Amino acid sequence: MRAAGCVFAEDEAELLLSGAPSADALAAMVERRVLGIPLEHVVGWAEFHGRRVAVDPGVFVPRRRTEFLVDQAIGLGRRSAARTGRPPVVVDLCCGSGAVGAVLAAALGRIELYAADIEPAAVRCARRTLAAAGGEVFAGDLFDALPAGLRGRIDVLVANVPYVPTEEVGLLPPEAREHEPLVALDGGADGLDVLRRVTAAAPAWLAPEGQLLVETSERQAPRAVEAFTRHGLLPRVTGSDELYATVVIGTRPATGEGTP
Template identity: 65%
Template sequence: MSSLSFSHGSSHDAVTARLRAAGCVFAEDEARLLISAATAPADLAALVERRAAGHPLELVLGWAEFRGLRIDVQPGVFVPRRRTEFLVEQALAHAPHARVVVDLCCGSGAVGAALAAALGPVELHAADIDPAAVRCARRNIAPYGGQAHTGDLFGALPGALRGRIGILAANVPYVPTADIALLPAEARDHEPPAALDGGADGLDLLRRVASEAARWLAPDGCLLVETSERQTPAALDAFRRGGLTARPARCEERHAQVVVGTVP
C-alpha cells in the first residue's frame, strides 16, 4: 500500500494524477467517483491504491451502472458490461409485454433487474452456478420481487417455469479458453474464470442453453444470448438445432452482438 494521503474535499487533482500515472484512461471521471465513495481521507487513499493496482473500478466502488441502475457488485462476481444493455434493449423490443423473466447465468443480476425495471411488475427469476453471484443477484433483484437460484443452467429453475418464460436472457460465458490469456488484466485477474470461459470455441454453454430453451419458453417468448461477431454463424446454427427460429442483432456503437431465438 502506498503512503499517499489525500485531503478529503480538495484531492481531485491529486487523485487524478495518481490514476493517470497508473494508466487509467478516464482518470478525472474516476477520481470524482472515488472521492464520492470515500468516507475519510484514509479510505480514499485505499480506494485509489486499489484502482491504481488494476482492480476494476466497479469492484473498488462496490457498484456498476447498468441502464441507469446502480447494480451492487462484489469481488468474485462478474461485472456487468455496458454493451450488454443492447441485449436488454433487444429483449424489450421482442417481448414488450413479457410477464415472466429469467436471467440465466445471471452474475450480478443486472440484466434481470434492468428488464424488471423497464417492464413493470413481472415474475422474475435469476440463476447462476456460483453461490457468490447468486447472493449478489438476490440483492439486486429484491426490489422487483425477484427470486435467485443456485444451480447449473435450467437445473436451477423451478419446474413450474417450463413453457411460461417470456424473456429468457442467458448471458453465458463465450470467451474461447485459449483467448482468456488475451483479455484485459481487469477481467483476467479479477473476475471468476467460470464467468468468462466458454470452452474451446466459446460456445459450450450457449449450445446447452439453445438445446433446452424451447421447452421453457412461452409460445411468444424469446431467448437472447450475447456472443461475438465471428461466433454468430455457429450460434445461429445452435439455436436452429434446438428448434428455434433465430436471427442476429448488432449494435456497432457498443460492439455488441446478440442472437435472438423464438419458438416457430
C-alpha cells in the same frame, strides 16, 4: 492512478472522491485501484443502462455492450405482455450481479422474474439487487437451478453466457481475468460451449412464442444460429455498431415443443 495505467484516471478519481466517506477510506480505495482491482469492485457498483447496480468483489462486472441485449429483451417483454394480456415470465440466466434482471423489472413494470447463476458470490449479490423487484434468484448450473414449474412458461429468457474462447481468455485485460470468475468468461474451445447447452434445453422451458436472447460476437454469430436452428428455435441476428454488440434471438414456434 494515471501512472498505474488507469486510462480514465481523472474520471475514476472523481468517482473515488465522491464515494469515499473519509480520507483513510479514499486512500484505501486508491490503493486497491492502483493494484488493478476493477473500479466497480472498488466503489461497489457499476453504471448499467442508466442505473447503479451493486457489484461485489469476485462478481462479473456488467458490460455496456450488454445494454443492447437488454433493449431487445425489453421490446420483446412488452410485446409478450400485449399478446398474452398478463405479466411476462422473465428469466435472467447466468445473471451475475442481477443487472439485466433489475433493468428489465424497472422497464417492464409487472413481471414474474427469476434469475440463476452458478457462482455463490453472484447469487448473493443478485438476491440483494432483485429483492425490490420481487425477483427470485437460484444457485446452480443453468436450467438445473430453476424451479421445475417454469418449464414451458418462460416468455423472455435472457442468457448472458460466457463466450470468450479458452485460448483468448489470457488476452483479456488483467482486471477481468484476475478479478472476475473464470466461469463467467471462458466459453470453451470456440466460445460457444455454454450457448449450445442453453439452446439445447431452452425449447422445453420456453412458452409457445417465447424468446431466447443470447449475446455473442459477430464472428461467432453464424455458428450460434446453427445451434439455435438445430434445436428448433427460429433465429435472427441483430447488432449495434455503437456498442459493438451482437445478439442472437430465437423464438420457440407457437405449437409443439420447438424441437425438430
